[in-house]
Amino acid sequence: MLCCGKPDCCRENILQKSGLDDSVPRVDRELTWVDVAGLFPAPQECLAAFFAIAAAEVLSGAKPANLIRIVNRRLPCGRRMYQLWQKYGSDLLKNSPLSAKPMQTEEDSVLLLIYRSDLLERRLSGRTMQAFLARQGYPQSLSLEKTLQHLQKSFGRGVPHEVGMFLGYPAKDVKGFMAQVSEPWQGRGMWRIYGPPTRSLRLSDLYRTKRQEMISKLSTERFPFQLLQAA
Numbered sequence: 001m002l003c004c005g006k007p008d009c010c011r012e013n014i015l016q017k018s019g020l021d022d023s024v025p026r027v028d029r030e031l032t033w034v035d036v037a038g039l040f041p042a043p044q045e046c047l048a049a050f051f052a053i054a055a056a057e058v059l060s061g062a063k064p065a066n067l068i069r070i071v072n073r074r075l076p077c078g079r080r081m082y083q084l085w086q087k088y089g090s091d092l093l094k095n096s097p098l099s100a101k102p103m104q105t106e107e108d109s110v111l112l113l114i115y116r117s118d119l120l121e122r123r124l125s126g127r128t129m130q131a132f133l134a135r136q137g138y139p140q141s142l143s144l145e146k147t148l149q150h151l152q153k154s155f156g157r158g159v160p161h162e163v164g165m166f167l168g169y170p171a172k173d174v175k176g177f178m179a180q181v182s183e184p185w186q187g188r189g190m191w192r193i194y195g196p197p198t199r200s201l202r203l204s205d206l207y208r209t210k211r212q213e214m215i216s217k218l219s220t221e222r223f224p225f226q227l228l229q230a231a
Helices: 007-018 033-039 043-054 081-092 117-125 127-135 144-154 171-177 198-220 224-229
Strands: 065-071 098-106 109-116 185-188 192-194
Touching (some): 033 043, 033 198, 043 065, 043 081, 043 198, 043 224, 065 081, 081 109, 098 144, 109 117, 117 127, 117 144, 127 171, 198 224
Antiparallel strands (some): 065 109, 098 109
């Protein structure tokens, strides 16, 4: 049975393929940016709410980083987020635990790595991460600044496969995608899953849950700047 591309469909196929029961907590119908976009007509609030949702897992501490591509096209809120980022981006994260580093910049889009320095530094300090990145030619020792500079250069050749390690994906899944281990491919959720799927599915569900919690907060509290500063 082919995966239809929807989280629940892929999830069920992975569980069926691996012979597991459905004991991993399930996420119901997911809310998106579209569901709350109309609540933030002011340009800066619109941008802040967009980033609070896009980086919700990172703000919560569940995930070290996210990749966010901002394109110069009109979104359902009626605004062009790329233009808002160009105008207000430098001030947006000043009082936030989040940092942003452009990985790719084109005429009408930018690909940002949104990260929390404390979480990414902790991730980099692990032996698994250090050994993995050393094999990919990253500088030793792994200071955050030098590592991100190297990652940024790697994006000049396309999206580097090792970026999954920065995004908090399980090492077995990143290595499986890069054909560094012989774990069988189980299917695709938020990322491609290889080998035993339970931990990967739980982690994927956690990330989605944190995003849903952020959207819920925005729909009731409507204070995107305060939510961007929370950690």
